[in-house]
Amino acid sequence: MSANEPQQNVDHESIGMATAIVEMDALEKNHPEWYAMFNDVLPDSLASRAELAELWATAPTPFANALIYGKFTLRLEIAAHTGIPFV
Known part of the structure; x- marks a missing residue:
């Protein structure tokens, strides 16, 4: 591992996060009903399979589709890995 690799990882993460924030803000602004439903089923570990499937089926943008995927x-x-069913 080079000395610059940790900084490069941070830079890449920052770029990815900046892009995601723009996309999330656009979802909230342009698709407020879907975004509200998305926020209602958080945290992810408690969302039911049916709730995530509904969000996935109604995802209004490619980013939203990938997010739910x-x-x-x-x-x-x-x-x-845990044997706990995803229902």
Whole structure:
């Protein structure tokens, strides 16, 4: 690992976060009903499968679709590793 690698990781994370913040702000502004439903089912670990599936099916943008895809697949992985069903 080079001496610059940790800083490069931080820089990449900052760029990714800045992009995500812009997308989240756009969701809140342009799709307030969907965004409110998204906020209502947080935290992710408590959202039911049906709630996440509804958000996924109604995702108004490609970013929103990918956001819910990530949350959904994370929950599937958690279920696979813990044996706790994702229902």
